Amino acid sequence: MDKTIIPFWEETYLKDDVMTFSIEPNKTIKExxxxxxxxxxxxEVGCGEGQNVLYLAKQGYCNIDAFDISESGISKLKRLCEKDSLYINAFVHDLVTYTFDKKYDWIMSFATLCFVEKSAWKQFLLRAKxxxxxxxxxxxxxxxxxVPASPDIAPFAIGLAKDGELKEMYNDWEILQFQSYTFEDEHPNVPKHMHAVNKIVAQKP
Ligand SMILES: C[S@@+](CC[C@H](N)C(=O)[O-])C[C@H]1O[C@@H](n2cnc3c(N)ncnc32)[C@H](O)[C@@H]1O
Known part of the structure; x- marks a missing residue:
């Protein structure tokens, strides 16, 4: 990620009274x-301020690890955990250099992989699998x-996938869901913009 330009989320990661992306978890998690x-x-990889893991911790899941490259995102997630007496093992790490020290039953990542080079997110997915x-x-x-990267992420979106490329990574797993779609998005202090997404839910045989 270009370290000379600060992404918009860094500003709201400093504030506990506003959630940058959503107060709700991604709907696929509930599904x-x-x-x-x-x-x-x-x-969770690239958990940011943590709306997804906070939701799972509130449901009573007790073995949750979550990391993000953003120190302010992880600090906020820790503060939010403390406020609600929740425990999440949250830590700062770069997915490019992340090595696994245990096996997981559930690994998720939302709107994060494209912020590293394509070869790096592919290598990461192989390690995660x-x-x-x-x-x-x-x-x-x-x-x-x-669709072209929107201005809010264009300087950092160095690893946008081709449509279908993510799915190819899971040829040897059972695909429970695959969606390719575009949507209009908006964040505090960021004008409305479009994103194109591939989302996959896959199960290891
Ligand atoms: C658009 S935000 C999405 C945050 C979160 N996944 C969500 O849906 O609310 C992208 C996140 O990816 C994180 N990120 C970017 N590059 C990363 C990397 N190399 N390793 C880990 N996290 C990274 C950013 O710090 C940011 O929190």
């Missing part, structure tokens, strides 16, 4: 949550180049 057990090992238990689930969401 597939029935596949989780309370003891499942869960990992390897470090997933049999029957485990991946929910991966990546911006694609079906």
């Amino acid at each position: 597939f949550e029935h596949l989780l057990k309370k003891q499942s090992n869960i990992l 390897e470090n997933t238990n049999a029957g485990g689930i991946h929910i991966m969401h990546i911006f694609t180049d079906t």
Whole structure:
């Protein structure tokens, strides 16, 4: 990621009274949550301020790891956990250099992978697949180049996927859901803009 320009989310990660992306978890999490057990090992990659993992922690899932490259995002997530007496193992890390020290039942990432080079997110997914238990689930969401990167992310979106490229990474897993779509988005202090997305839910045989 270009370190000379500060992404818009860094500003709102400093404020606890505003959520940058949503106060709700991504709807795919609720849709597939029935596949989780309370003891499942869960990992979110690029968790930001944490709306997805906060939701899961509130439901009683107790083995949640979450990392993000943003120190302010992880600090905010820790403050929000403390406020609600929740425990999430949240830490700062770069997905490019992340190495696994355990196996997971559920690994998810939303709107993050495109911020590293394509070869890096592909390598990361290979490591993540390897470090997933049999029957485990991946929910991966990546911006694609079906529409040009919007101005809010253009300086950082160095690894936009081609439509279908994410799905190809899961040829050897069962695809429970694959969606390719565009949507209009808006964040505090960022004008409305369009994103194109590929989202996959896949299960390891
Ligand atoms: C658009 S935000 C999405 C945040 C979160 N996934 C969500 O949906 O609310 C992108 C996030 O990816 C994180 N990120 C960017 N590059 C990263 C990297 N190399 N490793 C880990 N996280 C990264 C950013 O810090 C930011 O929190």
